Amino acid sequence: MKLVIVDYGVGNILSIENAVKRLGVSSVEVSREKKVLSEANGLILPGVGAFSTCTDKLKKNGLSEILTNLVIFKKKPILGICVGMQLMANSSKEGGEFKGLGWIPGKVLRINAKKNLPVPHVGWNEIRVTKPHEVFKKIVIGSHFYFDHSYHYSCNTKFVTATCKYGETLNVAINYKNIFGVQFHPEKSDLAGLRLIRGYLNWIKAC
Template identity: 45%
Template sequence: MSVAVIDYGMGNIDSVVRAVEECGGSPVLTRSGRDIAEATHIILPGVGAFAEGMERLHSLSLVEALEEQALGCGIPFLGICLGMQFLASRGTEGGEVPGLGWIDGEVTKLEPVNGERIPHVGWNDVEHDAQSGLFRDIPSGKDFYFVHSYHFKCANPGDALASTPYCGGFVSAVGRGNVFGVQFHPEKSQRAGFQLIRNFLAMR
């Protein structure tokens, strides 16, 4: 299977590529619409600022290519960290900025409720109800690795696939149809993270 790993200049691209290879996929590191059109799966990684990331996606003409394949053709799509946040209607970092708008909601800053540190860095629980195939064979409450200061607030609770008990609780995975996003880094989350990637690659 050809897995398009989108390179727009922001994110831990190499670790994602290695993880896809380890999980049996054939990663293609790309910013080409042709590669995206030929892919069986698409992964959009990312670390950094929402506004800058969206600007880069637009400047590289990637938004249209991603929409055509993910929304038009139903190709399985996974956003990681900032890539998940892009799925929202808008981000609020540095002013309100439109996102891809594939899953209704907004990205806002984490607010401590019990002295939690921001950014949220390290291992933390991901709790889910086992309804999504993305978490097949992954027990609820398993630890995944996080690095972020902002989080996705879903407008529709049904789009939230998992949550994490930090700063009063936040959505740590979203999904709608063939489109998924995770706030954590599966490529850095050892066995559980690799299982999630394998689950994603098994989707058709």
């Protein structure tokens, strides 16, 4: 099986590569080439940083169209991580109003800081799986994942597969057909993260 991590000049790609390699996936590539991306069995869309920087870089590399074509029309499985998931929304309010890829209808909004909770939401939070999915199959109930974000994905609950509590309830995993997104960093979430990535790899095989 061939896994490709989309490289568009942002994000800590190395840590995702390290995590995937730990699971014994020998064929993992980091690329922005159309040919390599279309030959992949599954994709990972990373993302660290400001939403607008990420969308700018996607556009600059011509990746918006390539990815939309592969994901929406060719139905290639994709896992978006952190901002990589947020990019799938229609728009984001981070530092203004910016357009996203619009794959799963939703808006990226700032976390509403209630009860003197610090923002960004940084650290290990328990997630609650609201809709069972192949990707979560190996996850133990009460598992913690590492979060580091100030904005969250607001969308219809029919797309939501997991939530967590931080003042309000945040959508932390979304899914629509072959598209999966997680707000936390599985590559930085110790064993729980590896279990989730293994779930994604199994799902790719099943797709």
